[in-house]
Amino acid sequence: MQRAQPAPSKSKSQRKEKTPPEVPNIIVDNERNIQYEKGKFLGKGGFAHCYEITNKASGEVLAGKVVPKHLLVKQYQRDKMAQEVQIHRNLSHRNVVKLFHFFEDRLNVYITLELCPRRSLMELHKRRKAVTEPEARYFTYQVVEGVLYLHDLKIVHRDLKLGNLFLNDELQVKIGDFGLATTVETDERKRTLCGTPNYIAPEVLNKMGHSFEVDIWAVGCILYILLFGHPPFESKTLEETYSRIKHNNYTIPTSASSTSSQLIRQLLHPDPERRPIAKAVIRDRFFKTGFMPDRLPVSCLTMIPHFNDNGVAEGNEATSESTDQNPTQKDFNRNSNAPTHRISGNTERERAHRMAVEATFRQPTDCYLSQLHAQVEELLLKASTDIDEREAALETYQSPEALPIFWISKWVDYSDKYGIGYQLCDNSVGVLFNDNTRIVLDTAGNQLTYIEKNNKEHYFNMEHATPVSLKKKITLLQYFRSYMNDHLLKAGERVSQRAGDDLARLPTLRVWFRTKSAIVLHFINGTVQINFFT
Numbered sequence: 001m002q003r004a005q006p007a008p009s010k011s012k013s014q015r016k017e018k019t020p021p022e023v024p025n026i027i028v029d030n031e032r033n034i035q036y037e038k039g040k041f042l043g044k045g046g047f048a049h050c051y052e053i054t055n056k057a058s059g060e061v062l063a064g065k066v067v068p069k070h071l072l073v074k075q076y077q078r079d080k081m082a083q084e085v086q087i088h089r090n091l092s093h094r095n096v097v098k099l100f101h102f103f104e105d106r107l108n109v110y111i112t113l114e115l116c117p118r119r120s121l122m123e124l125h126k127r128r129k130a131v132t133e134p135e136a137r138y139f140t141y142q143v144v145e146g147v148l149y150l151h152d153l154k155i156v157h158r159d160l161k162l163g164n165l166f167l168n169d170e171l172q173v174k175i176g177d178f179g180l181a182t183t184v185e186t187d188e189r190k191r192t193l194c195g196t197p198n199y200i201a202p203e204v205l206n207k208m209g210h211s212f213e214v215d216i217w218a219v220g221c222i223l224y225i226l227l228f229g230h231p232p233f234e235s236k237t238l239e240e241t242y243s244r245i246k247h248n249n250y251t252i253p254t255s256a257s258s259t260s261s262q263l264i265r266q267l268l269h270p271d272p273e274r275r276p277i278a279k280a281v282i283r284d285r286f287f288k289t290g291f292m293p294d295r296l297p298v299s300c301l302t303m304i305p306h307f308n309d310n311g312v313a314e315g316n317e318a319t320s321e322s323t324d325q326n327p328t329q330k331d332f333n334r335n336s337n338a339p340t341h342r343i344s345g346n347t348e349r350e351r352a353h354r355m356a357v358e359a360t361f362r363q364p365t366d367c368y369l370s371q372l373h374a375q376v377e378e379l380l381l382k383a384s385t386d387i388d389e390r391e392a393a394l395e396t397y398q399s400p401e402a403l404p405i406f407w408i409s410k411w412v413d414y415s416d417k418y419g420i421g422y423q424l425c426d427n428s429v430g431v432l433f434n435d436n437t438r439i440v441l442d443t444a445g446n447q448l449t450y451i452e453k454n455n456k457e458h459y460f461n462m463e464h465a466t467p468v469s470l471k472k473k474i475t476l477l478q479y480f481r482s483y484m485n486d487h488l489l490k491a492g493e494r495v496s497q498r499a500g501d502d503l504a505r506l507p508t509l510r511v512w513f514r515t516k517s518a519i520v521l522h523f524i525n526g527t528v529q530i531n532f533f534t
């Protein structure tokens with residue numbers, strides 16, 4: 001909730017995890033006579049633990065921020081919390097988290113908030129690192145809209161950072177956590193040192209007094225991180241980071257567009273007086289000239305979207321890569337069950353090429369396997385520790401539903417001849433062919449993606465002509481689809497469609513193998529699925 005003096009952060013192993021507050025399963029707001037059922041843990045900050053809570057009467061699901069009273073013993077702590085609520089409760093804007101109510105019981109103080117189920121831009125950044133320019137434009141524009149609203153009300157947020165930019169189910173940005181917010185008069189300069197090291201403005205460090213311009217600086221940091229995958233002044237030590245901020249020592253990659261680099265330079269101007277005000281930022285050429293999607297698919301939380309005819313990299317001529325012989329639907333009615341073990345072909349040239357292509361798409365070359373390894377290792381270490389530690393571990397690994405998880409709900413192993421065909425949980429279908437090319441048809445049966453073995457992607461619409469060179473593979477895909485529809489039961493729940501899904505890149509199967517007891521499937525977005533045969 002507040003960080004008066006930035007301090008070097010402790011490593012995970014050094015940090016003593018806070019005991020979670022004692023929270024009753026039924027939380028009662030006596031004043032309004034509302035009962036909330038406590039749901040799953042959403043996350044925690046310096047002071048607060050946050051849970052999903054359901055209004056028992058209306059069924060409405062909200063976020064409940066819980067601060068134990070024993071953390072509010074000092075008067076200044078109570079004043080701080082009162083100020084946060086006082087500022088936040090009067091706000092109403094689509095890009096600001098809505099605060100509904102504020103109440104207390106014997107143990108805790110509670111704040112009910114609009115639920116942001118897709119977590120924050122911090123988690124998106126951890127998974128994706130840099131995002132595409134249209135996505136950066138989409139997110140940053142909404143942040144600036146929220147900031148403009150706040151500044152018009154003479155409120156400075158003072159802690160804008162990816163972790164305080166929450167996302168709802170529509171992936172709309174919602175500015176939250178008003179723990180450091182303050183109101184200022186036009187010429188007033190605040191003196192208290194606050195902020196988060198990587199986003200702190202030079203005038204705060206130089207103790208020159210600060211105001212609205214610190215939020216503009218933070219927007220510059222946010223845009224920079226979204227576009228380039230790391231903070232502009234990041235370094236190994238806090239001292240060095242502060243020194244870089246004071247000397248305005250950062251570089252913009254040469255690959256950046258001219259409109260983005262110009263805007264970043266203005267936002268990160270060392271002289272606060274020369275930074276643009278929010279109203280000017282929103283009218284900047286960066287937002288006016290490039291493509292800005294009006295919605296994004298939830299899959300962009302883990303995977304780069306594709307912007308059809310509008311924007312990012314995509315080729316459209318597929319090379320001919322033939323399958324060994326002409327397939328017929330009849331073949332599919334005798335399903336092969338020979339055990340198989342397939343790993344991608346790996347000549348040096350292919351590998352180098354694939355790495356170059358993957359770098360373009362900015363996904364780790366090992367499709368997140370090393371991250372998975374580190375997480376499993378950490379989880380195993382945590383397994384035997386106490387409840388507090390488990391709660392802390394939960395914070396990191398919780399809420400798979402906050403991520404757009406795709407899984408395979410049906411598959412046909414026909415790798416003795418063609419490859420493996422599968423249906424994803426959203427009813428889209430794909431084939432990983434034996435020659436390591438992949439094909440995916442979306443749920444509606446319109447959008448076809450073909451991926452060469454070097455990972456180059458091609459998009460086609462089934463209503464228009466598809467290349468002759470792909471005829472055989474498309475026919476096979478259709479045979480796989482019919483076979484799965486006619487013969488196999490679907491595993492797992494249905495997934496509903498939403499606006500923006502047409503911009504999603506569906507994850508494709510990368511590698512798979514079977515053992516006697518299970519099939520292991522690894523997707524290009526890092527998801528690993530294991531189905532046990534028993």
Ligand SMILES: Nc1ncnc2c1ncn2[C@@H]1O[C@H](COP(=O)(O)OP(=O)(O)OP(=O)(O)O)[C@@H](O)[C@H]1O
Pocket residue numbers: 001002042043044045046047048049050063097113114115116117119163166176177179
């Ligand atoms: N509206 C919300 N919807 C969903 N999750 C939320 C919401 N608000 C907060 N959270 C979760 O709870 C965590 C803690 O909330 P918040 O950051 O506001 O607490 P804090 O103690 O004020 O934190 P900090 O020390 O970072 O300022 C967040 O990191 C996030 O995971």
